[in-house]
Amino acid sequence: MKEYDIIIVGAGPAGLRCVEVLTNNDPKLKILLLERKPEVGPKICAGGLTKKDLDLMDIPDHLFEHKIQRTTIKSPKYTSVNEKEGLIVLYAIDRREFGQWQADKLKNTNVDLMTDAKVTSVEENKITVNFSDEYSYKYLVGADGVSSIVRRYLKLPVKKRLVTFQYRIPWKDEVRFEMGLNSKYFHSWYVWIFPHKESLSVGCACNPEIMSPKKLKVNFHKWLKENNFDISNAKYESFPISYDYRGYKFNNIFLIGEAAGLACGFTGEGIYQALVSGEEVAKSIIDGSYVSEPMQKILKYNRIQHKILNILIKAGPLRNFFFNMIVFLLKKKGSDSKISKGLS
Ligand SMILES: Cc1cc2nc3c(=O)[nH]c(=O)nc-3n(C[C@H](O)[C@H](O)[C@H](O)COP(=O)(O)OP(=O)(O)OC[C@H]3O[C@@H](n4cnc5c(N)ncnc54)[C@H](O)[C@@H]3O)c2cc1C
Numbered sequence: 001m002k003e004y005d006i007i008i009v010g011a012g013p014a015g016l017r018c019v020e021v022l023t024n025n026d027p028k029l030k031i032l033l034l035e036r037k038p039e040v041g042p043k044i045c046a047g048g049l050t051k052k053d054l055d056l057m058d059i060p061d062h063l064f065e066h067k068i069q070r071t072t073i074k075s076p077k078y079t080s081v082n083e084k085e086g087l088i089v090l091y092a093i094d095r096r097e098f099g100q101w102q103a104d105k106l107k108n109t110n111v112d113l114m115t116d117a118k119v120t121s122v123e124e125n126k127i128t129v130n131f132s133d134e135y136s137y138k139y140l141v142g143a144d145g146v147s148s149i150v151r152r153y154l155k156l157p158v159k160k161r162l163v164t165f166q167y168r169i170p171w172k173d174e175v176r177f178e179m180g181l182n183s184k185y186f187h188s189w190y191v192w193i194f195p196h197k198e199s200l201s202v203g204c205a206c207n208p209e210i211m212s213p214k215k216l217k218v219n220f221h222k223w224l225k226e227n228n229f230d231i232s233n234a235k236y237e238s239f240p241i242s243y244d245y246r247g248y249k250f251n252n253i254f255l256i257g258e259a260a261g262l263a264c265g266f267t268g269e270g271i272y273q274a275l276v277s278g279e280e281v282a283k284s285i286i287d288g289s290y291v292s293e294p295m296q297k298i299l300k301y302n303r304i305q306h307k308i309l310n311i312l313i314k315a316g317p318l319r320n321f322f323f324n325m326i327v328f329l330l331k332k333k334g335s336d337s338k339i340s341k342g343l344s
Contacts, residue, residue, distance in 0.1 A: 004032045004112075006285060007127060007137040009119045009150055011035035012043060013271050014257025015143030016102035017057075017278030023109045025286050031111045032135055036118035036144075041099025044166065044239035046194040046201045046268075049091040053272050056279070059091075063101055065197045066092040072178040073330055075323040080330035090177060092195055119144070122153035139285050141254045143278065146242040148259035156255075160244040160265055162189075163213045165220055166203030167234040168196075176200060181327065183319035185219040187211040188312035189266070202229060205241065205268050210313055241268050245302065248295070254281045264302055266309040273298050 006022060008015045011033055019033050053059070068090040070083040106113055114129070121128040126136045142150025146158070178193040185191070186204050194201040202224070206216045224231060242258050243265035256262070256277040263270030280292040315322055 001126065001134045001136055002032075003030070003136045005030045005137075006139045006141065007032045007034065007135060008141040008143050009034050009127070010142070010144035010148075010257075010259065011040045011099070011103065011113065011115075012143060012145055012257060012274060013098070013102065014259070014274035014278040015141070016040070016099065016106075017275045018141055018143060018256060018282045019111055019113075020102065020105050021279045021282035022285065023106065023111050025282070027110055029110065032137075033106070033111055033113045034117040034119055034129060035113070035115045038116050039096075039100075040103040040113075040115065041096035043095045043099070044164075044237045045095050045271075046166070046192055046203060047093045047095055047098075047196065048194055048269070049093055049271060050269075051088070053275065054091070056272070056275055059093075059098075060101070063093055063097055064091045065094060066175050066195050068092065068175065068177045068195065070175070070177065072176075073327055074178065074180045074182075075327035076182050076184070076320050077324045078327040078331060080327050082330065094196065119149050122150055137252075139252050139254070141256060141281060141285075142259040143256050143274075145258045146240050148255065150253065151255055151259050154250055154253065154255070156246050158242050158244045158261065160242070160261065161207065162205040162241040162243070162263075162265060162268060163208050163216070164203055164205040164239055164241060164268065165213075165217055166201055166237045167224070167229070167231050168199045168201055168237065169229060169231060169234040170198065171195070171200040172198060180223070181323035182223075183323065185223050186216070188309055188315075188319065191220070191223060203237075207265065241265075241270060243302070243306070245299070248277060248281065249284065254284070256281050262298065262302065264305045266305040266312075273302070 008019055067088045071089050073080045117129045119127050120131045126134055128134050142148045175195045176193055180191040187206055189205050191204045204220050241263045242261045243263050244261035248255050248260045257274030258270055262273035262277055276294050276298050280295045284290045
């Protein structure tokens with residue numbers, strides 16, 4: 001059995017960031033990063049980053065498919081279009097490219113990165129890969145997303161989830177970023193239109209305990225038809241998002257990113273939380289007495305978002321009134337910087 005100081009399960013943004021910080025701090029550490037897919041990166045996602053992601057990492061310009069300045073937010077009654085010269089509100093990335101860029105940083109380091117390597121069992125101080133190969137660890141990090149095997153080993157259930165439906169629609173026209181708030185179709189959540197190089201990602205989400213996924217799917221298709229989207233050549237995708245946070249440190253085992261339930265149950269955003277938790281857990285492993293302020297900040301950010309979500313869920317028939325009020329206020333002059341701040 002091969003021995004490692006640290007084993008990280010899952011090479012998404014959380015796992016890759018964690019390994020990068022660990023190896024930069026101590027190049028001698030023996031680290032194993034395991035990814036079940038044949039290559040690092042691809043993930044069903046709208047691929048939206050905000051300024052706070054850029055503040056965290058020096059992301060090169062060529063990774064941005066679009067720098068979005070113009071935002072359109074719609075409610076049943078109003079439409080708010082905002083654009084300010086020079087003010088970038090969102091950045092569109094391709095998840096494969098982003099993952100490959102993160103993985104490239106590990107070249108010429110001591111890290112063993114294995115793809116096609118699915119962790120099939122977790123035990124105290126050792127794991128098994130592809131049902132046969134065993135590796136021992138001093139520290140184990142679960143960065144394996146929404147269905148984390150490390151989280152299951154810790155016996156932590158995932159009760160708060162979103163289901164998502166998304167179409168990648170071939171598109172070569174204008175850069176189009178939109179959010180649609182309409183309780184009739186999407187309950188307390190929203191529909192997004194997100195621009196990529198040669199496609200639009202158009203999708204929606206809901207908590208299946210609040211709204212049935214079947215109903216969301218029917219409503220989504222009605223909405224697509226009403227908004228003249230041709231999905232005949234589009235790629236259909238669906239993937240869950242976990243926002244059931246129950247802690248991240250369990251003796252010598254850590255959870256980061258969505259394995260820890262750190263995504264946001266309202267916006268569905270999770271890349272930033274994945275990157276921050278990856279970095280902060282790396283620092284905690286290096287220094288056992290490290291107290292992480294950034295972790296407290298993302299937990300606070302998520303709590304605020306979840307309070308807003310709960311208000312909307314409880315608002316019942318008043319929900320569209322709130323949505324109309326929000327979009328009416330956003331129509332006011334100067335809202336572009338408020339939208340940018342809100343998203344960041
Ligand atoms: C439709 C949709 C749209 C989204 N849009 C956005 C957005 O615009 N902006 C944003 O910030 N967030 C968005 N998110 C959320 C975002 O994709 C996730 O929160 C983020 O990818 C979480 O990162 P992670 O590293 O924790 O997990 P992941 O990115 O899920 O990575 C986990 C990795 O672990 C691997 N793995 C899993 N199990 C095993 C195993 N047993 N052994 C080995 N490897 C394993 C997986 O293959 C995967 O590569 C969206 C999500 C969805 C579903």
